[in-house]
Amino acid sequence: MSDISTFKFSCSYCDEIHRGVPNLGSNAPNYYYSIPDEEIKKRTFLTSDTCVIKMYEYYVYGKK
Known part of the structure; x- marks a missing residue:
């Protein structure tokens, strides 16, 4: 199994x-x-952190 830190991208x-x-x-x-x-x-x-749409849809940003 490889270490994820070896992954690289441009x-x-x-x-x-x-x-x-x-x-x-x-x-x-x-x-x-x-x-x-x-x-x-x-x-x-x-x-x-949050998004409210039309005052009845509520979203919270989740982050690790």
């Missing part, structure tokens, strides 16, 4: 080589991205 954001598994998370739930841009501010509240 970052498309900064063009550097990084070691370890990349974070594949998202800043908001998928549903958030389907809301039209002109309605985002009216229908959502987004922080780094």
Whole structure:
């Protein structure tokens, strides 16, 4: 079994080589991205930890 820290990848954001598994998370739930841009501010509240959509859908960002 290989050590996960030996995994490396080229970052498309900064063009550097990084070691370890990349974070594949998202800043908001998928549903958030389907809301039209002109309605985002009216229908959502987004922080780094939570997302509220239409005042009845609540999401909490989970991180290891």
